[in-house]
Amino acid sequence: xxxxxxxxxxxxxxxxxxxxxxxxxxxxxxxxxxxxxxxxxxxxxxxxxxxxxxxxxxxxxxxxxxxxxxxxxxxxxxxxxxxxxxxxxxxxxxxxxxxxxxxxxxxxxxxxxxxxxxxxxxxxxxxxxxxxxxxxxxxxxxxxxxxxxxxxxxxxxxxxxxxxxxxxxxxxxxxxxxxxxxx
Numbered sequence: 001x002x003x004x005x006x007x008x009x010x011x012x013x014x015x016x017x018x019x020x021x022x023x024x025x026x027x028x029x030x031x032x033x034x035x036x037x038x039x040x041x042x043x044x045x046x047x048x049x050x051x052x053x054x055x056x057x058x059x060x061x062x063x064x065x066x067x068x069x070x071x072x073x074x075x076x077x078x079x080x081x082x083x084x085x086x087x088x089x090x091x092x093x094x095x096x097x098x099x100x101x102x103x104x105x106x107x108x109x110x111x112x113x114x115x116x117x118x119x120x121x122x123x124x125x126x127x128x129x130x131x132x133x134x135x136x137x138x139x140x141x142x143x144x145x146x147x148x149x150x151x152x153x154x155x156x157x158x159x160x161x162x163x164x165x166x167x168x169x170x171x172x173x174x175x176x177x178x179x180x181x182x183x
Contacts (some may be wrong), residue, residue: 005153007020010145010169015127015155016050018144022125023054024094026142031057034092036119038085040110041065042164043099046156047127047144051097062087068106079109090118095142099156100128104138111138127155128169151177 026035037055039048041063052061065083094114101107107124109171125142132149147169153159154166159177163170 004163004173005166006171006173008168009147009150009152009171010128010155011166014157015047015169016146019047019050020054022142022144023051023056026051027041027054027056027123030059030093030095031074034060034120036060036062036087036094037125038089038093038094038096038110038114039063040096040098040106041083042155043158044097044127046164047099048097051125060087060092064110066110067108070071079106088117089114092119094119094122094123098123098124098126099109100130100152101126101138101140101143102130102133103135105135107140108138128152128157 035057037052037059039045039061042065052059062085064081064085067080068078093127093170096114098107098112111122111124123127123141124138126140127144129140129143129146130149131146144170150171152169153163153172154168154170156164157169158164163172
């Protein structure tokens with residue numbers, strides 16, 4: 001797998017520090033409030049796990065699984081719900097936790113979806129932000145690390161279902177995904 005990695009873009013130490021800082025801010029901002037964190041599967045699960053261990057207030061958690069990429073390196077723009085949440089979020093504060101904000105299309109869709117379910121508010125927390133690829137304007141209240149427009153894997157991020165288990169955020173060598181897009 002190492003020969004497929006071009007470079008480490010964000011180290012595991014930086015990712016842990018990021019989760020600590022965001023967890024501290026969230027704990028402070030939501031003190032005394034009814035907070036539900038919604039983890040976006042599958043990519044967000046690693047960051048989600050790190051983040052909730054850094055939050056010091058009572059929270060509820062749930063997960064949603066959506067797809068807009070398939071096996072491509074580009075979002076189709078069409079968001080498909082694979083697994084919906086189980087918790088009723090009406091009257092609660094909702095924080096959607098994502099691994100990476102890229103085009104913004106998926107989170108724009110999810111924010112609208114949850115707003116329609118009667119919460120007090122809906123906000124977004126992301127480990128990584130790639131603003132250069134944004135297609136829609138989206139407010140990210142808890143923004144982690146800004147990264148350049150490179151194809152990254154690791155820390156939950158994948159290509160074709162692989163590389164999620166890498167502890168660092170790594171740049172994938174172009175020959176890996178370019179051969180996949182020729183098919």
